[in-house]
Amino acid sequence: MVSEQLESRGIRDERVLDAMRRVPREEFVRQSTRRNAYEDHPLPIDEGQTISQPYIVALTLQAAQLAETDCVLDVGTGSGYAAAVAAELAGRVISIERHPELAAAAESVLKRLGCDRVTVIVGDGTLGYPDLAPFDAIVAAAAGPRIPAPWVHQLAVGGRIVMPIGDSRFGQALTRATKSSDGALRRENLGAVAFVPLIGEYGVSDRS
Structure with missing residues (x-):
């Protein structure tokens, strides 16, 4: 998986590659799909959700530029992988x-x-988690029309938000937004992706 799906497609962060090697992906998928756990595509989990393909997980975390002391907000736990x-x-x-x-x-x-x-919390991820803010990075496994305002407020200066922006009708782009000292966000398009919708007060309406 690491050599064929990640390194060959431009994942260069050695810490991310090592982390992907260490975490047993098969533990986070259904028993019936364990044989497919390391294939380069999403797999279904319960509640109509998916576990993202390994490359997208690696790309997101590489873009987040995580340090050992960072506090990270992960929106959309899903399988937990x-x-x-x-x-x-x-x-x-x-x-x-x-x-x-x-x-x-x-x-x-x-x-x-x-x-x-x-720490896993049940709630509306679009609201963030102000009790433990500021966050050094916020990553999301669901696509919204825009970056939720609470995330911007809860992001530390120099912090990174990595999330897919867009919808199924017009397409989605994995986006990294870095917060400057004046509170503005510098955005970068990391490429086209396809994610489930980000449901919540600052996302899209509940389709479930």
């Missing part, structure tokens, strides 16, 4: 999931694997 990889790179990961069943399942797997740097 991306949070587990992020926890290999950062000091603390706060992961928010709107589906209680997914949150409970992810928390169980993370605890079993000893991922004690991840």
